Amino acid sequence: MKIKVEHLDDKGRFEDLEFDLTYLQFTKHLAFAGMGVHRSLYNLFRFTGYMLEFVQYWRIREDRFAVPEVILHDPTELGQLSNRIGKGLADFLAKRIYGAKYTHNYESAMVQYGHPIKGRRPDLYCDTGSRQFAVEAKGYKVSSVSENKMLEHKSQSLEGPVPVHFSVASVAFDLYESPTIKFHDPVGEGIEYAEGINKKLISIYYRSIMYSIEQVGMERSDRVENLPEGYIAYEIPFLPPRRCLYLLLHKSIVENMWDDIREFPSDYAEDDIFTYIDVDGVGLCIR
Incomplete structure (x- = not known):
């Protein structure tokens, strides 16, 4: 599937990008983005469920997602589906555009820093190995997203107590006709790389995967x-x-x-x- 990206970098420069996305790529990023802070079988079951569920929405020859008619008329169901797609695409782009090696849910980083889970915050905490950044991820059916709406999402990407070098608003829209993402990078403040915290999050990530394998008996x-x-x-x-x-x-x-x-x-x-x-x-x- 081809996805179009409008990238705004930290210097205010726009560039139009296009990526080819396979179903394996999509489901990997969808399921492993922000796996959580605890070892749990939920991780493996969630991935297997996504692999089976999302094939019905995947239209590779049409370069778009598709949903049954009944969901199109259910705003709650459609909103939840669109947001999950948006998060998977944000995870993919965080790695492709800014070189993230690991993406964790933002709450995982809050736990490691000793912050209570409350207040407005972005979705993902990303680690490149030398910098950390946050991503606010959204997904919509609508055919366009206004600049005022982007400013709102960019504002949320900057919220939260965890120190990051910069933050990104990743907003996917027109998912069921011509998937497009606005990937906008608000300027962040200069901070130090949190090596100790990031190593803990990496360890949690891999141990969670190995724990699931062991418990299922794979x-x-x-x-x-x-x-x-x-x-x-x-x-x-x-x-x-x-x-x-x-x-x-x-x-x-x-x-x-x-x-x-x-x-x-x-x-x-x-x-x-x-x-x-x-x-x-x-x-x-x-x-």
Whole structure:
């Protein structure tokens, strides 16, 4: 699916971008964006549910999302669906445009800083390895988003008690005709990189994934052909027959050695629509 992006950088410059998004990419970013602060089976069940649920909304040949007629007339249901799509797209763009390696829900960072979960705040806390930034993510059916509305979302991206280098308003709209995102970057203040906090959040993220694998009893699979070098495959249950979905993890994650690595190299080919590996060393493949 092609998505159009209007990017406004911190110097006030606009540029029009376009990205190709596969279903594996979309569902990975949708499910793993802001996984939470606690180890829970919810993470795995949520991902599997998204993988099964969103295929009905995916119209790759039409470059858009689509929903049943009954949802189009239910503003609550449509609003919830649109917002989830918007969050997944924001996660994708935070990594593609600003080089985030990890995205956590903003509340996770608040917990690590000792702040109570209250007040207005953005959705995502993102870590590039040298800077942290916040993202306010929205998704809408409407065909356009006014500059006044963008100012409102940009204002919320700047709220919250966690120190960040800058913040972004990511607003996806026209999702069911021609998906477009305004990705606007308000200027932030100069602060230090929170290395200790970010390492804790990274550890929580990976331990949550490994905990889910252990509790469900997912085992390594040696049946995956053309597995990217350095990766281990785990078959994800609960899917229909004839298709096997695998969670891919870099071996350093499985061996609890993520503190020792900042890059997850592999021979993964980005044009492979049946495999996707994200910059955090977590991927998916269908066989």
